[in-house]
Amino acid sequence: MKKITAFIGSARKKATYQAIQEFEKNLKQHEEIDFEYVFLSEYNLKFCQGCCQCFEKGEEFCPLKDDRDVLLEKIEHSDGVIFATPSYAFQVSARMKNLLDRFAFMFHRPRFFGKTFTAIVTQTIPVGDNIRKYLENSGANLGFHVTKGCCVWTLDPMTESQRKKLEQKVKKCSERFYKGLIRSKPPVPSLFRLMLFRFGRLGVQHANVRNYDYYYYKDKGWFESDYYYETSLGPIKKLFGYFFDFLGRQFVKHM
Ligand SMILES: Cc1cc2nc3c(=O)[nH]c(=O)nc-3n(C[C@H](O)[C@H](O)[C@H](O)COP(=O)(O)O)c2cc1C
Known part of the structure:
Protein backbone atom coordinates (compact mmCIF):
# COMPACT_ATOMS: atom_id res chain seq x y z
CA MET A 1 0.00 0.00 0.00
CA LYS A 2 1.31 3.46 -0.86
CA LYS A 3 2.16 5.80 1.98
CA ILE A 4 1.43 9.51 1.65
CA THR A 5 2.36 12.15 4.19
CA ALA A 6 0.94 15.67 4.30
CA PHE A 7 3.04 18.26 6.14
CA ILE A 8 0.78 21.07 7.28
CA GLY A 9 2.03 24.56 8.06
CA SER A 10 -1.11 25.75 9.85
CA ALA A 11 -1.74 25.05 13.52
CA ARG A 12 -5.50 24.98 12.93
CA LYS A 13 -7.74 22.27 11.61
CA LYS A 14 -9.45 24.65 9.19
CA ALA A 15 -8.93 25.66 5.56
CA THR A 16 -5.58 23.97 4.86
CA TYR A 17 -6.68 20.87 6.72
CA GLN A 18 -9.96 20.81 4.77
CA ALA A 19 -8.06 21.06 1.48
CA ILE A 20 -5.88 18.12 2.50
CA GLN A 21 -8.92 16.10 3.57
CA GLU A 22 -10.40 16.73 0.13
CA PHE A 23 -7.11 15.66 -1.46
CA GLU A 24 -7.03 12.47 0.61
CA LYS A 25 -10.63 11.63 -0.32
CA ASN A 26 -9.83 12.00 -4.05
CA LEU A 27 -6.64 9.99 -3.85
CA LYS A 28 -8.38 7.15 -2.07
CA GLN A 29 -10.79 6.82 -4.96
CA HIS A 30 -7.92 5.31 -6.95
CA GLU A 31 -6.65 2.79 -4.43
CA GLU A 32 -6.18 2.13 -0.76
CA ILE A 33 -3.66 4.59 0.68
CA ASP A 34 -2.01 4.98 4.06
CA PHE A 35 -2.43 8.75 4.56
CA GLU A 36 -0.78 10.63 7.44
CA TYR A 37 -1.36 14.22 8.60
CA VAL A 38 1.68 15.91 10.12
CA PHE A 39 0.91 19.21 11.79
CA LEU A 40 4.25 20.95 12.13
CA SER A 41 2.89 22.77 15.19
CA GLU A 42 2.92 19.43 17.05
CA TYR A 43 6.65 18.89 16.55
CA ASN A 44 9.65 20.45 18.19
CA LEU A 45 11.55 22.07 15.37
CA LYS A 46 13.92 24.82 16.41
CA PHE A 47 15.08 27.70 14.23
CA CYS A 48 18.27 27.22 12.25
CA GLN A 49 21.20 29.02 13.92
CA GLY A 50 23.09 29.45 10.66
CA CYS A 51 26.23 27.58 11.77
CA CYS A 52 26.40 25.73 8.39
CA GLN A 53 27.65 22.54 10.06
CA CYS A 54 25.06 20.53 8.11
CA PHE A 55 26.42 21.85 4.82
CA GLU A 56 30.10 21.60 5.67
CA LYS A 57 30.44 18.57 7.92
CA GLY A 58 27.15 16.66 7.58
CA GLU A 59 23.64 16.93 8.94
CA GLU A 60 24.46 14.85 12.01
CA PHE A 61 26.60 17.79 13.23
CA CYS A 62 23.60 20.10 13.58
CA PRO A 63 23.76 21.37 17.18
CA LEU A 64 19.96 21.50 17.48
CA LYS A 65 18.48 18.46 19.13
CA ASP A 66 14.84 18.26 18.14
CA ASP A 67 12.40 16.50 15.81
CA ARG A 68 14.14 17.25 12.50
CA ASP A 69 15.06 13.63 11.88
CA VAL A 70 11.62 12.39 12.95
CA LEU A 71 10.15 14.52 10.17
CA LEU A 72 12.84 13.45 7.73
CA GLU A 73 12.16 9.79 8.42
CA LYS A 74 8.49 10.36 7.71
CA ILE A 75 9.46 11.44 4.19
CA GLU A 76 11.86 8.54 3.82
CA HIS A 77 9.03 6.14 4.62
CA SER A 78 6.61 7.81 2.19
CA ASP A 79 5.97 7.27 -1.51
CA GLY A 80 4.53 10.74 -1.84
CA VAL A 81 4.51 13.97 0.12
CA ILE A 82 2.36 17.10 0.23
CA PHE A 83 3.56 20.39 1.67
CA ALA A 84 0.45 22.40 2.54
CA THR A 85 0.49 25.89 3.96
CA PRO A 86 -1.69 28.95 4.40
CA SER A 87 -0.36 32.18 2.95
CA TYR A 88 1.01 34.30 5.79
CA ALA A 89 2.14 37.79 4.78
CA PHE A 90 2.24 36.57 1.17
CA GLN A 91 4.61 33.70 1.85
CA VAL A 92 4.55 30.20 3.33
CA SER A 93 3.84 30.17 7.07
CA ALA A 94 6.87 30.47 9.35
CA ARG A 95 6.46 26.83 10.40
CA MET A 96 6.70 25.69 6.78
CA LYS A 97 9.66 27.98 6.09
CA ASN A 98 11.42 26.68 9.18
CA LEU A 99 11.01 23.12 7.91
CA LEU A 100 12.59 24.15 4.60
CA ASP A 101 15.45 25.94 6.38
CA ARG A 102 16.16 22.88 8.46
CA PHE A 103 16.05 20.68 5.34
CA ALA A 104 18.23 23.07 3.30
CA PHE A 105 21.28 20.78 3.48
CA MET A 106 19.32 18.49 1.16
CA PHE A 107 19.15 21.29 -1.41
CA HIS A 108 22.92 20.59 -1.66
CA ARG A 109 22.52 16.83 -1.46
CA PRO A 110 19.05 15.94 -2.79
CA ARG A 111 17.79 12.48 -1.99
CA PHE A 112 14.06 11.96 -2.48
CA PHE A 113 14.32 10.61 -6.01
CA GLY A 114 11.36 8.54 -7.13
CA LYS A 115 9.05 10.09 -4.54
CA THR A 116 6.20 12.33 -5.67
CA PHE A 117 5.61 15.80 -4.26
CA THR A 118 2.97 18.47 -4.54
CA ALA A 119 2.05 21.72 -2.85
CA ILE A 120 -1.24 23.09 -1.58
CA VAL A 121 -1.59 26.74 -0.61
CA THR A 122 -4.64 28.35 0.97
CA GLN A 123 -5.13 32.11 0.88
CA THR A 124 -7.83 34.74 1.28
CA ILE A 125 -6.38 37.21 -1.24
CA PRO A 126 -6.01 35.45 -4.59
CA VAL A 127 -3.01 37.44 -5.79
CA GLY A 128 -1.12 34.71 -7.54
CA ASP A 129 0.71 31.49 -7.44
CA ASN A 130 4.13 32.54 -6.15
CA ILE A 131 3.92 30.56 -2.95
CA ARG A 132 2.89 27.39 -4.77
CA LYS A 133 5.79 27.83 -7.21
CA TYR A 134 8.20 28.44 -4.34
CA LEU A 135 7.11 25.21 -2.66
CA GLU A 136 7.27 23.26 -5.92
CA ASN A 137 10.81 24.49 -6.54
CA SER A 138 11.77 23.53 -3.02
CA GLY A 139 10.37 20.04 -3.62
CA ALA A 140 12.40 19.71 -6.83
CA ASN A 141 15.53 20.92 -5.00
CA LEU A 142 15.03 18.16 -2.46
CA GLY A 143 14.99 15.63 -5.31
CA PHE A 144 11.27 14.88 -5.53
CA HIS A 145 9.30 14.33 -8.70
CA VAL A 146 7.05 17.38 -8.46
CA THR A 147 3.54 17.50 -9.84
CA LYS A 148 1.82 20.87 -10.16
CA GLY A 149 0.09 21.83 -6.95
CA CYS A 150 -2.77 24.22 -6.35
CA CYS A 151 -3.58 27.47 -4.69
CA VAL A 152 -7.07 27.71 -3.21
CA TRP A 153 -9.13 30.68 -2.15
CA THR A 154 -10.58 30.26 1.31
CA LEU A 155 -12.89 32.80 2.84
CA ASP A 156 -14.35 32.18 6.27
CA PRO A 157 -17.19 31.27 6.03
CA MET A 158 -16.97 29.87 2.52
CA THR A 159 -19.81 30.22 0.03
CA GLU A 160 -21.09 27.16 -1.77
CA SER A 161 -19.49 28.25 -5.06
CA GLN A 162 -16.10 28.80 -3.36
CA ARG A 163 -16.30 25.37 -1.81
CA LYS A 164 -17.04 23.88 -5.24
CA LYS A 165 -14.03 25.69 -6.73
CA LEU A 166 -11.80 24.43 -3.93
CA GLU A 167 -13.02 20.89 -4.54
CA GLN A 168 -12.37 21.13 -8.29
CA LYS A 169 -8.86 22.54 -7.88
CA VAL A 170 -7.88 20.01 -5.26
CA LYS A 171 -9.31 17.17 -7.36
CA LYS A 172 -7.18 18.16 -10.37
CA CYS A 173 -4.15 18.50 -8.12
CA SER A 174 -4.71 15.03 -6.67
CA GLU A 175 -5.12 13.54 -10.18
CA ARG A 176 -1.74 14.93 -11.24
CA PHE A 177 -0.19 13.69 -8.02
CA TYR A 178 -1.63 10.21 -8.48
CA LYS A 179 -0.18 9.99 -11.99
CA GLY A 180 3.20 10.83 -10.50
CA LEU A 181 2.71 8.28 -7.76
CA ILE A 182 2.14 5.37 -10.12
CA ARG A 183 5.15 6.12 -12.35
CA SER A 184 7.49 3.15 -12.47
CA LYS A 185 10.66 5.30 -12.43
CA PRO A 186 11.63 8.92 -11.87
CA PRO A 187 11.23 11.18 -14.92
CA VAL A 188 13.95 12.31 -17.30
CA PRO A 189 15.07 15.72 -15.96
CA SER A 190 14.08 18.94 -17.70
C1 LIG B 1 -0.85 35.83 10.32
C2 LIG B 1 -1.68 35.65 9.09
C3 LIG B 1 -1.26 36.21 7.90
C4 LIG B 1 -2.01 36.05 6.75
N1 LIG B 1 -1.56 36.60 5.58
C5 LIG B 1 -2.24 36.40 4.44
C6 LIG B 1 -1.75 36.91 3.19
O1 LIG B 1 -0.73 37.57 3.13
N2 LIG B 1 -2.45 36.66 2.07
C7 LIG B 1 -3.61 35.94 2.09
O2 LIG B 1 -4.20 35.71 1.03
N3 LIG B 1 -4.10 35.42 3.25
C8 LIG B 1 -3.44 35.64 4.41
N4 LIG B 1 -3.92 35.11 5.60
C9 LIG B 1 -5.12 34.30 5.57
C10 LIG B 1 -4.82 32.82 5.49
O3 LIG B 1 -3.85 32.52 4.55
C11 LIG B 1 -6.06 32.04 5.12
O4 LIG B 1 -7.13 32.37 5.93
C12 LIG B 1 -5.80 30.54 5.19
O5 LIG B 1 -6.78 29.85 4.47
C13 LIG B 1 -5.79 30.05 6.63
O6 LIG B 1 -5.54 28.68 6.66
P1 LIG B 1 -5.94 27.78 7.92
O7 LIG B 1 -7.41 27.95 8.11
O8 LIG B 1 -5.54 26.41 7.57
O9 LIG B 1 -5.15 28.32 9.08
C14 LIG B 1 -3.21 35.30 6.77
C15 LIG B 1 -3.63 34.72 7.99
C16 LIG B 1 -2.89 34.90 9.12
C17 LIG B 1 -3.34 34.27 10.42
Missing part, protein backbone atom coordinates in the same frame (compact mmCIF):
# COMPACT_ATOMS: atom_id res chain seq x y z
CA LEU A 191 16.87 20.91 -19.36
CA PHE A 192 16.72 23.38 -16.50
CA ARG A 193 17.17 20.68 -13.84
CA LEU A 194 19.93 19.07 -15.91
CA MET A 195 21.73 22.42 -16.09
CA LEU A 196 21.43 22.93 -12.34
CA PHE A 197 22.92 19.49 -11.72
CA ARG A 198 25.83 19.96 -14.14
CA PHE A 199 26.68 23.47 -12.88
CA GLY A 200 26.14 22.46 -9.28
CA ARG A 201 28.57 19.55 -9.37
CA LEU A 202 31.27 21.74 -10.95
CA GLY A 203 30.78 24.13 -8.08
CA VAL A 204 31.20 21.28 -5.60
CA GLN A 205 34.24 19.87 -7.45
CA HIS A 206 36.06 23.20 -7.68
CA ALA A 207 35.14 24.72 -4.33
CA ASN A 208 38.10 26.12 -2.39
CA VAL A 209 37.45 23.71 0.44
CA ARG A 210 36.54 20.03 0.06
CA ASN A 211 33.59 19.90 2.35
CA TYR A 212 30.99 17.20 3.01
CA ASP A 213 29.22 17.84 -0.30
CA TYR A 214 32.38 16.87 -2.21
CA TYR A 215 32.66 13.46 -0.56
CA TYR A 216 28.92 12.90 -0.83
CA TYR A 217 29.01 13.57 -4.58
CA LYS A 218 32.11 11.38 -4.97
CA ASP A 219 30.52 8.57 -3.03
CA LYS A 220 27.35 8.71 -5.14
CA GLY A 221 29.36 8.80 -8.40
CA TRP A 222 27.76 12.15 -9.26
CA PHE A 223 30.98 13.62 -10.70
CA GLU A 224 30.79 11.10 -13.56
CA SER A 225 27.06 10.42 -13.92
CA ASP A 226 24.64 12.05 -16.36
CA TYR A 227 22.30 13.05 -13.56
CA TYR A 228 21.56 12.32 -9.91
CA TYR A 229 19.91 9.04 -10.85
CA GLU A 230 20.09 6.64 -13.75
CA THR A 231 18.04 7.97 -16.60
CA SER A 232 18.05 7.86 -20.34
CA LEU A 233 18.77 11.46 -21.40
CA GLY A 234 18.54 10.86 -25.14
CA PRO A 235 20.96 12.39 -27.66
CA ILE A 236 19.81 16.01 -27.44
CA LYS A 237 19.85 16.28 -23.67
CA LYS A 238 23.18 14.39 -23.64
CA LEU A 239 24.63 17.08 -25.92
CA PHE A 240 23.18 19.80 -23.74
CA GLY A 241 24.76 18.07 -20.76
CA TYR A 242 28.22 18.27 -22.38
CA PHE A 243 27.53 21.88 -23.29
CA PHE A 244 26.61 22.75 -19.68
CA ASP A 245 29.82 21.03 -18.50
CA PHE A 246 31.82 23.07 -21.00
CA LEU A 247 30.14 26.34 -20.00
CA GLY A 248 30.63 25.56 -16.34
CA ARG A 249 34.34 24.81 -16.84
CA GLN A 250 34.81 28.13 -18.69
CA PHE A 251 33.10 29.89 -15.82
CA VAL A 252 35.29 28.16 -13.22
CA LYS A 253 38.46 28.99 -15.24
CA HIS A 254 37.68 32.69 -15.29
CA MET A 255 36.56 32.96 -11.72
